Amino acid sequence: MSLFDRLVLASLPLVPKAVIWTVAKRYVAGAELSDALDRIRAVRAEGFGSILDVLGEGVADLAAAEGAVAEYERAMDALPDVDAGTTVSVKPTHLGAMLDADACERLLGRLCERAAEQGRRVRFEMEDAPTIDVTLDVFRRVRERHDNVGCVLQARLFRTAADVTALLRDVDGLDVRLVKGIYLEPPDIAWTEDADISRSYVELAQQLVEGGAFVGFATHDDAVADRCVALAERAGLVTGPADARRYEFQLLMGVRKREAERLRDAGHAVRIYVPYGRDWHAYTQRRLQANPEIARHVIRAFFRRG
Ligand SMILES: Cc1cc2nc3c(=O)[nH]c(=O)nc-3n(C[C@H](O)[C@H](O)[C@H](O)COP(=O)(O)OP(=O)(O)OC[C@H]3O[C@@H](n4cnc5c(N)ncnc54)[C@H](O)[C@@H]3O)c2cc1C
Structure with missing residues (x-):
């Protein structure tokens, strides 16, 4: 990353919320559940599945984590009228993973139970490196009781191949x-060059496909996506109805829509990640940190106003 980009990213916290919102609109359905439901309807009309995320992370106490679960429950109860197949995705630190792992396990279990009543799946996301062990531990414990929960693994980390091996060994129907991986991790634990991260991604995809897991290929990188399609074809998975296969593609709302359309038009199942909630500001800051090019537009918009 250039020095200029570093300066741009460092100044983002100074940009007023109203300016950030002009960019956030692209990545976030809105502050309210009704905004997310509208977006899910639109996504569905275009032939995509959806993933609902209530924005939030790093809660300060367990009351806030309970509040997050209550919001997910409210959202899930509204989903059957909009798209029965929508999955939900939740961050470990939104459920208090770093405050109390047992409480987090109980809360994730509660979400899985409500989701199971509706035939829905839950995705336990992955955050930065210090949270990984507790995340995988909570995931494994909840997965023993609920088979409708999945996890997220990050290709940039050296440890992930070993995590895949262990999870394939221990979890049936992984x-x-x-x-x-969106978190920029230090070079002693992670690859930092794009080429290495992409190579790792394809190797892990192969390990997962050959190991019999269901894989959500969550990438906007068309070269990587094409390698994943080739892997799925070689494994004989590209057959029958797209939504009954052992893989799908997942992309973020507002990011590379043409790539989502290309994959959909080629007959693959594609889900779009639809986040909503009052916590949109922190989420957008993270998206911008991941993409200095857009951050530059925000900074320019800010100074044009001033
Ligand atoms: C559905 C979904 C869920 C995710 N969940 C997690 C998670 O739980 N934990 C985690 O660490 N990471 C998560 N991520 C983020 C992921 O780790 C990557 O940071 C992100 O997807 C960018 O990597 P890429 O594979 O798209 O490839 P890249 O090489 O980074 O991107 C490919 C192209 O897509 C475009 N692009 C990618 N991201 C953006 C963006 N944010 N804004 C604008 N353009 C962009 C760029 O133009 C780039 O040229 C998730 C991503 C998706 C799609």
Whole structure:
């Protein structure tokens, strides 16, 4: 990353919320559940599945984590009228993973139970490196009781191949969302060059496909996506109705829509991640940190106003 980009990213916290919102609109359905439901309807009309996320992370206390679960329950109760197949995705630290792992396990279990009543799946996301052990531990414990929960693994981390091996060994019917990893981790634990991260992604995709897991290929990188399609074809998975296969593609709302359309038009199942909630500001800051090019537009918009 250039020095200029670093400066741009460092100044983001100074940009007023109203300016950030002009960009956030692209990545976030809105502050309210009704905004997310509208977006899910629109996504569905275009032939995509959806993933609902209530924005939030790093709660300060367990009351806030309970509040997050209550909001997910409210959202799930509204979903059958909109799209019965929508899955939900939740961050470990939104459920208090770093405050109390047992409480987090109980809350994730509660979400899985409500989701199971509706035939829905839950995805336990992955955050930065210090949270990984507790996340996988909570996931494994909840997965023993609920088979409708999946996890997320990050290709940039050196440890992930070993995590895949252990999870394939221990979890029957493993369901993994594979991502490059949004958190910029230090070079002693993670690859930092794009080429290495992409290579790792494809290797892990192969390990998961050959190991019999369900894989959500969550990437906007068309070269990587094409390699995943080739893997799925080689494994004989590209057959029958797209939504009954052992893989799907997952993309973020507002990011590379043409890539989502390309995959959909080629006959693959594609889900779009639809986040909503009052906590949109922190989420957008993270998206911008991941993409200095857009951050530059925000900073320019800010100074044009001033
Ligand atoms: C559905 C979904 C869920 C995710 N969940 C997690 C998670 O739980 N934990 C985690 O660590 N990461 C998660 N991520 C983020 C992921 O780790 C990557 O940071 C992100 O997807 C970018 O990597 P990429 O594979 O798309 O490849 P990249 O090489 O980063 O991107 C490919 C192209 O897509 C475009 N692009 C990618 N991201 C953006 C963006 N944010 N804004 C604008 N353009 C962009 C760029 O133009 C780039 O050229 C998730 C991603 C998706 C799609």
